[in-house]
Amino acid sequence: NAGVMQNPRxxxxxRGQEARLRCSPMKGHSHVYWYRQLPEEGLKFMxxxxxxxxxxxxxxPKERFSAEFPKEGPSILRIQQVVxxxxxxxxxxxxxxGTVYEQYFGPGTRLTVT
Amino acid sequence: SQKIEQNSEALNIQEGKTATLTCNYTNYSPxxxxxxxxxxxxxxxxxxxIRENEKEKxxxxxxxxxxxxxxxxxFHITASQPADxxxxxxxxxxxxxxxxxxxxxxxxxxxx
Numbered sequence: 208n209a210g211v212m213q214n215p216r217x218x219x220x221x222r223g224q225e226a227r228l229r230c231s232p233m234k235g236h237s238h239v240y241w242y243r244q245l246p247e248e249g250l251k252f253m254x255x256x257x258x259x260x261x262x263x264x265x266x267x268p269k270e271r272f273s274a275e276f277p278k279e280g281p282s283i284l285r286i287q288q289v290v291x292x293x294x295x296x297x298x299x300x301x302x303x304x305g306t307v308y309e310q311y312f313g314p315g316t317r318l319t320v321t
Numbered sequence: 322s323q324k325i326e327q328n329s330e331a332l333n334i335q336e337g338k339t340a341t342l343t344c345n346y347t348n349y350s351p352x353x354x355x356x357x358x359x360x361x362x363x364x365x366x367x368x369x370x371i372r373e374n375e376k377e378k379x380x381x382x383x384x385x386x387x388x389x390x391x392x393x394x395x396f397h398i399t400a401s402q403p404a405d406x407x408x409x410x411x412x413x414x415x416x417x418x419x420x421x422x423x424x425x426x427x428x429x430x431x432x433x
Contacts, residue, residue: 211364240420249425250365250410255418263418298364302419307353307372310421312364 209234211313212281213299219319226286226293228316232301239282240310241274244296256282289320323348327411327424334401335432342396342427344411351413354387354394359408359426368409369396401431 212231220226232239241253255263256276267274271289276282286293296317300310326345334340344354353372357365371378371387371394378385384397394413398405408426 238419250423252420252422255420263420265418266420300364306416307370309355309367309370311367312357315362315364317362 211299211301211311213297213313213316215316216314217317217319219321220289221321222290223288226289226318228284228286228297228299228318230282230284230299230301230313232282232299233311236301236303236311238302238304239276240300240302241282241284242298242300244298244315246295250298253284286318289318291320294318294320323422325349325411325413325422325424327409327427329425329427331428331430333430333432336402338401340398340401340405340429340431342409342411342429344394344396344413344424346392346413349392349413350415351389352416354385354411354413355421356383356385356394356396357410357412357423359410365410365423398429401429403431403433405429406431 214229239256242250244250252266254267254274259278271287273285296315298312298315300312302308302310324347355370356368358368359365369385371385373389382399386395408428410423410426412421412423
């Protein structure tokens with residue numbers, strides 16, 4: 208059973224460009240979470256999705272950031288008009304259904320904005 | 322507001338000793354608490370989950386305690402090895418939102 212997959216692993220964007228980060232959850236997992244880890248800081252929750260639904264986006268910046276988890280295909284975290292402060296590691300995690308569960312994390316995408 | 326405190330200073334211990342890491346939380350009523358390990362440049366890896374009605378949980382050289390009165394969890398690694406060097410994150414989980422909130426982590430360095 209393959210783990211959570213994220214791509215690309217490294218992404219370099221110039222200020223003002225768009226960044227698209229992809230996440231394929233573990234097989235059988237219907238819950239996807241995105242977290243951001245700024246340099247020398249902790250993991251911060253951004254958004255929680257199920258297929259075709261955003262369940263909790265309380266950690267998502269109000270502008271420029273969006274996420275989706277379509278019926279078919281990976282979950283996408285999209286950052287429009289990137290700024291230097293968006294440089295961070297973005298981690299995706301998935302979990303099985305149920306009320307008590309652990310989360311399985313992908314290797315992350317390291318975004319560098321130049 | 323909810324707060325999770327882990328010792329931000331690195332913990333340096335000698336190989337073979339027991340490492341003890343602390344996680345304190347406030348304004349939480351967690352149904353359970355999880356511990357994760359994170360190596361540099363990698364995603365966190367789940368280690369242990371302990372429920373509110375469990376006082377202690379063990380897995381190989383790992384032991385977690387959970388004191389809901391003190392609002393504290395302790396994470397122990399016995400017979401520590403240099404390969405145990407990593408950052409350890411705790412995540413108390415209440416029954417509200419499904420996402421996890423992590424402490425800032427404690428970096429453990431095991432010297433050979």
